[in-house]
Amino acid sequence: MIINYSELAVKELINEVLQAYASQNPGTCKCERCKNDIMALALNNLPPKYVVTDIGRVYTKAVFDQVGGKAQVIAALTSAIQRVRQHPRH
Template structure:
């Protein structure tokens, strides 16, 4: 099984980043489309890091170092939240 450790890192930090951003900015859309757009955009900001085994995916904390650290992943998620918030692909009422 091939696993993208970057995706694991983004999905792991996503709830915390979203909560942090929501404390500063009101009315962030949390529909599934926007959430998926945020994750996809954050992944596009970061380099992929694939491993070919479950054992490899267990060392995600080590992969944070390869991705520029936890702070870099968190910052890229927040950057993606901002972009999607300012440019949702649907009308917000």
């Protein structure tokens, strides 16, 4: 099977990054629709990192190594949170 490590990284970090942002910015929506919009937007602004893998052989640490570290994923998520907050579709 093929997987996009960027997608795994975004799914791994969305809750933590959104929670941190919301704690500084009251009123930030955390509904499923907004979360999906944030993840889709972030992923369209991150380089894809598809790899061939066997099911079950995915390690979180390897994910962040593959995508060039947590920092750029957090930056893409934060930027997406700001955009979705300004233009929510829920």
